[in-house]
Amino acid sequence: xxxxxxxxxxxxxxxxxxxxxxxxxxxxxxxxxxxxxxxxxxxxxxxxxxxxxxxxxxxxxxxxxxxxxxxxxxxxxxxxxxxxxxxxxxxxxxxxxxxxxxxxxxxxxxxxxxxxxxxxxxxxxxxxxxxxxxxxxxxxxxxxxxxxxxxxxxxxxxxxx
Amino acid sequence: xxxxxxxxxxxxxxxxxxxxxxxxxxxxxxxxxxxxxxxxxxxxxxxxxxxxxxxxxxxxxxxxxxxxxxxxxxxxxxxxxxxxxxxxxxxxxxxxxxxxxxxxxxxxxxxxxxxxxxxxxxxxxxxxxxxxxxxxxxxxxxxxxxxxxxxxxxxxxxxxx
Numbered sequence: 466x467x468x469x470x471x472x473x474x475x476x477x478x479x480x481x482x483x484x485x486x487x488x489x490x491x492x493x494x495x496x497x498x499x500x501x502x503x504x505x506x507x508x509x510x511x512x513x514x515x516x517x518x519x520x521x522x523x524x525x526x527x528x529x530x531x532x533x534x535x536x537x538x539x540x541x542x543x544x545x546x547x548x549x550x551x552x553x554x555x556x557x558x559x560x561x562x563x564x565x566x567x568x569x570x571x572x573x574x575x576x577x578x579x580x581x582x583x584x585x586x587x588x589x590x591x592x593x594x595x596x597x598x599x600x601x602x603x604x605x606x607x608x609x610x611x612x613x614x615x616x617x618x619x620x621x622x623x624x625x626x
Numbered sequence: 627x628x629x630x631x632x633x634x635x636x637x638x639x640x641x642x643x644x645x646x647x648x649x650x651x652x653x654x655x656x657x658x659x660x661x662x663x664x665x666x667x668x669x670x671x672x673x674x675x676x677x678x679x680x681x682x683x684x685x686x687x688x689x690x691x692x693x694x695x696x697x698x699x700x701x702x703x704x705x706x707x708x709x710x711x712x713x714x715x716x717x718x719x720x721x722x723x724x725x726x727x728x729x730x731x732x733x734x735x736x737x738x739x740x741x742x743x744x745x746x747x748x749x750x751x752x753x754x755x756x757x758x759x760x761x762x763x764x765x766x767x768x769x770x771x772x773x774x775x776x777x778x779x780x781x782x783x784x785x786x787x
Contacts, residue, residue: 467651467655467719468655468718468719469659469719474657496778499632500630502660592773608772617653619781620772620781
């Protein structure tokens with residue numbers, strides 16, 4: 466009935482600043498992708514939405530343009546740093562094709578949209594929130610994606626020890 | 627860093643009366659378990675807890691013993707029928723070792739306990755509730771397991787079409 470289908474698979478891993486997302490990436494490489502597999506790994510990092518230039522901050526002050534520039538640079542550096550950490554994890558997997566994507570906005574929407582846009586067969590992510598921006602006030606990112614992503618979702622928890 | 631580890635893997639699939647859980651089993655066989663993989667598939671069915679013999683039902687009547695016997699037989703038949711449907715799905719996978727387990731009680735607790743007891747490396751399940759007993763009033767079984775199971779959890783949704 467359900468024979469294994471030998472075909473290229475597109476595995477998307479949502480990575481962020483957390484140790485947990487790096488653990489999820491590592492688990493997936495150790496356990497899901499055999500050396501002879503035809504797999505494309507899509508690494509996705511969703512950075513926070515860009516600041517709204519004309520708005521006031523919480524204390525009533527306008528952001529100065531150099532502050533905005535600094536925030537944007539910080540956001541870019543963060544994306545680079547996350548991708549570098551991810552690369553260190555999969556560098557021994559010469560058989561894997563890797564595509565890197567950086568999205569901007571609400572992590573839940575960015576992830577689900579990217580799954581659909583790039584036709585992922587499987588989405589892999591950590592279970593706890595999404596990075597230290599605490600973009601989890603509206604509920605867990607992984608809960609949301611498990612329900613709404615248009616492909617199966619693998620949620621990997623980092624063991625406590 | 628994260629080389630694929632060639633080792634036996636124990637994949638637990640939680641099955642129930644739903645088409646979705648059968649789809650999850652089928653997806654997992656087609657996409658996760660290559661023919662040469664050393665995999666033990668643990669099929670788990672959690673049946674509802676046995677009726678409490680001395681208690682009254684909702685309308686104030688005691689269950690007669692023949693009613694209880696009928697309910698128990700129904701529950702056993704249901705477990706058999708679910709396992710038979712699952713067998714039809716994996717019958718072509720001669721390389722896979724299969725263990726069948728039937729637990730009794732709250733599906734969420736049965737699943738998480740069984741993951742731990744049998745050392746599953748991966749838990750696979752459908753996303754919508756758990757069978758037609760509507761044992762989902764306290765929240766989704768898959769949400770709970772994604773948070774509490776002591777291994778990564780793969781949630782498979784059945785496509786709408």
